[in-house]
Amino acid sequence: MSTAPAGLEEALRTLPAHGTLVKDRGYRQVWRFEHGGQAYYLKFYPKEGPRDRFRRFFRGSPAMAEFTRLQMLQRGDVPAPRAVAVMLGFTLQGRKGDIVIIRAIEPSVQLDQLLNELELKGEDVPNHHQLVQKVCELVARLGKAKLGHEDLHLGNFLLKDGEFFLLDGYAVKPGGLKMRDLFMLANSVSRYASTSDVMHGWEMLGPGGPPPNKNPITAFLRQRFMQSITRNNRYFGRLNSEGWSGVFYRQTKYPHRWSQLSQLKITDEDWQREWPVLWAKMQADQLPILKRSPSGDVLEATLNLAGKNVDVIIKRPKKKYWYRYVNEIGRGSRAMRAWRKSWNLLSRGFSVAWPIMVMEKRTLGYVTDAIFICEKVPGLTLERQPLEQLETKERESLMFRAGRILRLIEQQGHSHFDAKASNWIIYRDDKRGAMPIMIDVDGVRYRRWVGLGIDRLLRAMQGNPSYTPEDSLWLCRGYAPRSREARATSEQNASTTESRA
DSSP: OBOOOTTHHHHHHTHHHHOEEEEEOSSOEEEEEEETTEEEEEEEEEOOHHHHHHHHHHHOOHHHHHHHHHHHHHHTTOOOOOEEEEEEEEEETTEEEEEEEEEOOOSOEEHHHHHHHHHHHTOOOTTHHHHHHHHHHHHHHHHHTTEEETTOSGGGEEEETTEEEEOOGGGEEESOOOHHHHHHHHHHHTTTOOHHHHHHHHHHHSOSSSOOSSOHHHHHHHHHHHHHTTSOSSSEEEEEETTEEEEEEOOOSSOOTTOSGGGOOOOHHHHHHHHHHHHHHHHTTOSOEEEEETTEEEEEEEEEETTEEEEEEEEEEOOOSTTHHHHTTTTOOHHHHHHHHHHHHHHTTOOBOOEEEEEEEEETTEEEEEEEEEEOOOSOBTTTOOGGGSOHHHHHHHHHHHHHHHHHHHHTTOEETTOOGGGEEEEEETTTEEEEEEOOGGGEESSOOTTHHHHHHHHHGGGSTTOOHHHHHHHHHHHOTTOHHHHHHHHHHHHHHHHHO
């Protein structure tokens, strides 16, 4: 046990009075407080339950482990916060546990927070290549010190005055860097890093040779995320009301610029208030109808969530054909499949209408009715968008982006069977230009059929009177940027367009 500096132990006794609870994960709390003009972070690990006692019997105190591992980083000349003290058997707000006190590095910002804030502002990352180089150098120093880090993601890189520090000493392990550590880092940077950034990192940190085609950590983390989208946790919640049961969206760690709803933090009270009112309006047929057919209804509504008025789209599928009563057994309802597909695509980095709720009504376990709700994306569909209103570069970029999305969907083993022009909304970003957002992902299938999506979109674009052969060329370039077939396909499509004209 390490004792705290003089006077600091007394300050800890009144921590809740002058400290700030920064994070609470149940198994660990993080507090920030100041003493003697210096800021500190206190990590509290409560001793609760037989499971925790069993784990501590074999692994020891997590606070002591973090203290010693931060010292290992210090001895290895790896920039990291300094551990001040560790105290075992500390009581905080009536709970007994262990604490480790760490000297704060301020003013500073976590790298993932910085990058996400810049993305929300629509701004490029300043000194992009220098940041990439310094992250790689810090990880290289970790490996040189014969240490590894099991939680090597961007949130554990602290930036202060252009220099990086490594956080969360509990994840530090002796024995050097492992491939799993590098895979974890690669998964974390995938949203922001270019291909050249990834190749540069692999050349500096990898074991040599070409990088692997797939990241096994990405598949594992995505599977774990997909298991969470129907459970009650920090990001999703469960709701039961008037015979309906389902799941709703709460918040996301990394919101997106093109989705207002992703930037909100929705509470249980919001949905407990809004859902009964929405269902009553649906029963009374008081909502604007966008589409009504034997296959289902598509409605529009405005909800008050997190103090904001949000326009939403409501889809209520119907069983048009008799076989739908049978083939939904084991597959889930169409609404639930839309919920899963939307979050699956979002987790892979695709832009889709933000899903916020799915509700089902069951009889003897069988789904008899279901509703899927997503955010209404402002803008016109690709089918109705007057393309001549776009500047030349913005128009070319829009087509290229749509083709690229279909290419990336296929690269990940999927296909879009219904990529028609009416299933894309053009979101006009004042800084990033026109962006194609997928609004109906029911047509995405978990099997790869090369060329199906781009062929469907090329044919559907014929219905837009302002569509030209040049647009076709840029769609094909986005789908196959290095292929000679892109130009051949666009030329063939152009001749079809001219003949129809």
